[in-house]
Amino acid sequence: NAGVTQTPKFRVLKTGQSMTLLCAQDMNHEYMYWYRQDPGMGLRLIHYSVGEGTTAKGEVPDGYNVSRLKKQNFLLGLESAAPSQTSVYFCASSYSSPLSYGYTFGSGTRLTVV
Amino acid sequence: RKEVEQDPGPFNVPEGATVAFNCTYSNSASQSFFWYRQDCRKEPKLLMSVYSSGNEDGRFTAQLNRASQYISLLIRDSKLSDSATYLCVVNSNTGNQFYFGTGTSLTVIP
Numbered sequence: 001n002a003g004v005t006q007t008p009k010f011r012v013l014k015t016g017q018s019m020t021l022l023c024a025q026d027m028n029h030e031y032m033y034w035y036r037q038d039p040g041m042g043l044r045l046i047h048y049s050v051g052e053g054t055t056a057k058g059e060v061p062d063g064y065n066v067s068r069l070k071k072q073n074f075l076l077g078l079e080s081a082a083p084s085q086t087s088v089y090f091c092a093s094s095y096s097s098p099l100s101y102g103y104t105f106g107s108g109t110r111l112t113v114v
Numbered sequence: 115r116k117e118v119e120q121d122p123g124p125f126n127v128p129e130g131a132t133v134a135f136n137c138t139y140s141n142s143a144s145q146s147f148f149w150y151r152q153d154c155r156k157e158p159k160l161l162m163s164v165y166s167s168g169n170e171d172g173r174f175t176a177q178l179n180r181a182s183q184y185i186s187l188l189i190r191d192s193k194l195s196d197s198a199t200y201l202c203v204v205n206s207n208t209g210n211q212f213y214f215g216t217g218t219s220l221t222v223i224p
Binding site: 040041042043045058090 | 118148150156157158159160163201203211212214215216217
């Protein structure tokens with residue numbers, strides 16, 4: 001049971017390049033989330049999904065897009081990377097509403113934009 | 115005002131000590147509260163939920179004070195392996211989102 005898997009684990013991008021981060025979970029979870037973590041800022045929600053085919057904006061959605069075409073996968077896209085998007089990105093999932101169960105996180109993607 | 119605020123520390127305590135962290139939250143309608151643990155360069159992992167009546171899991175005790183809008187985490191008999199950053203987590207109005215504190219750093223010293 002792999003849990004929540006994120007790929008890639010590390011990436012360096014040049015300003016203006018695009019990329020997609022993949023999050024896959026094998027726990028049949030309905031809810032999936034993308035967070036970014038920056039020093040002194042804590043984790044901030046970028047986008048989330050409450051089920052296949054649905055997405056919603058979080059606190060800091062600008063510059064990112066997401067898709068949830070399959071229940072097990074949640075993709076985060078950066079269309080035109082900026083240095084301000086240098087961060088550690090965590091994907092998380094929850095069986096149903098996380099009010100009771102909390103999240104399971106992936107191991108993170110460390111992204112540097114130069 | 116931030117949704118969730120924590121003292122960043124660091125807290126440096128000797129093995130065997132008791133240490134407590136507090137976390138304040140701004141939304142009086144919040145229903146769900148958690149403590150997560152995050153090791154250096156790792157993902158956060160759920161430590162425990164926080165229930166209205168307070169709850170205990172081994173050496174860890176979590177409490178909620180709705181009147182003053184804070185939650186606390188007490189660690190007894192600290193171990194070296196307890197060294198980590200502890201994140202306070204509180205749900206939003208909609209319930210589908212959670213707000214994370216910036217974390218409190220704990221180092222347990224031999």
